[in-house]
Amino acid sequence: MESENCTRELVIEIPADVVQREAENVVAQYARVARIPVFRPVHAPSAMVRRRYRDEIKSEVVQTLVPKFFRDAVKSQNWSVVGQPSFEELKFEDDKPLTCKATFEVYPEFELKDYKGLEVEQEPRVVTEAAVDEAVEALRQRLATFEVVNDRAAADDDYVVVSYQGRDVKDPGKPPMEVQEGLVHLGGKGTLAAFTENLRGARAGDVREFEVSYPEDYPRASLKGRTVSYRVEVEAIKQKVLPAVDDELARVASEFTTVAELRGKIRQDLEKRREGQIEGAARRKLLDKLVGMHEFPVPRRLVEAQLDRKLENFLSQLVRQGIDPRQTELDWRKFREELGPEAEKDVRGSLVLEKIAEAEKIEVSDEELDETIREIAQETHESPAALKTRLTRDGGLDTIQFTRRTQKALDVVYKNARMIQKGESGQALISEAG
Secondary structure (H helix, E strand, C coil): CECCCCEEEEEEEECHHHHHHHHHHHHHHHHHHCCCCCCCCCCCCHHHHHHHCHHHHHHHHHHHHHHHHHHHHHHHHCCCEEEEEEEEEEECCCCCCEEEEEEEEECCCCCCCCCCCCEEEECCCCCCHHHHHHHHHHHHHHCCEEEECCCCCCCCCCEEEEEEEEEECCCCCCCCEEEEEEEEECCCCCCCHHHHHHHCCCCCCCEEEEEEECCCCCCCHHHCCCEEEEEEEEEEEEEEECCCCCHHHHHHHCCCCCHHHHHHHHHHHHHHHHHHHHHHHHHHHHHHHHHHHCCCCCCHHHHHHHHHHHHHHHHHHHHHCCCCHHHCCCCHHHHHHHHHHHHHHHHHHHHHHHHHHHHCCCCCCHHHHHHHHHHHHHHHCCCHHHHHHHHHHHCHHHHHHHHHHHHHHHHHHHHCCEEEEECCCCCEEEEECC
16 A cells, blocks of 8 residues: 555465465474474474464574565565564464564655756855955964963953852852852953953952852853852953964964965865865755655655754764853754744755766775775774774664765766856856866
8 A cells, every 4th residue: 555655554365275375394403303291303293383483483484585575566666765664463273374464664766857057156265365364363363372361451352361169149058159269351252241351450359249149041051040159369451462463473383484374275275175165055055956856755754764863963063162061951852843834855865966967877996885884983083994994893884875876966966966156246257167
């Protein structure tokens, strides 16, 4: 039976004579090894073996015949099954056909639209002087030094070195929060206004006491809704000193000796990065177009698997940022539901690209697979050999091969696309990507 989605139900009926022959084969196997009192192995009567191992024999018959007849039925329908089927309503009686119902999902069948010559708009490729200036300023910020200020009080944009204790006003017996030699940027984006207001005008050696009431929606879960009394000791006041934009900066920050050379290298790097960003954006737009061009049902099992991967990636990202996922107070069920449309779009895109890969007869060579493994190993700080062994053991090589194959399919779409490049004047220029 078919439905509008990818779910299928199939009633399997195995003839009684086929079931009987398979049961006799299993009985013969059991008779060779069965240990029944009075009888030596091989000599035990079949009827006695059937009675003694009735449940085991029926189980083996089912495990042998049902998958085989299921595969044959699926093949006759030319279906490609997603994952494993579930079998229900099993009926297995002596001298009668064996029947059961299989429920499963299949990969959707759809007609591949013309994927060559798609138009996609690209942003201007130019790197402005302002962008180079911004990169130089970021470099100065990275090379900045902090110098102690002794002749004045703390002012906005200073960095105040503090040690403090924070006690919960409503629960004084709770262990206090303690920080030694913390750095507070007065007026900084990440600094609470209460710290800026109470430390402004302070000098080294001063002690400031004040309370902070945290709102219920405060990002840090351990402080939400709490009122904390702080005792802050000022240890030092520092100001950030940026290096001048001169040849000395070029010599310190790079292999170059002049600012002009440094700016040239920065521009070159920005242009290379810009090219990558433009290509990445174009590829995403093309994939969106492909998804929009193809309407078909998506197997729920594939969407759920993609949701699992997206959540795992999100959790890994939190851990890398030093955030305990258990402290986020995120409604994980709601979050998963919100990711649903994006996950379905991902799956739809993968299925379209896989169809293109079939049409283009795209394969992934052993060299390409090894190259991908080396790239992943570099990110995970593993040896390529150890990573390949683990992936082979866990079945991850198939996933990598599938991903690389669909990437190559998108390469075909990108190379055959018509790029609409908008210059600074807004005039559209059409060119071939490949």
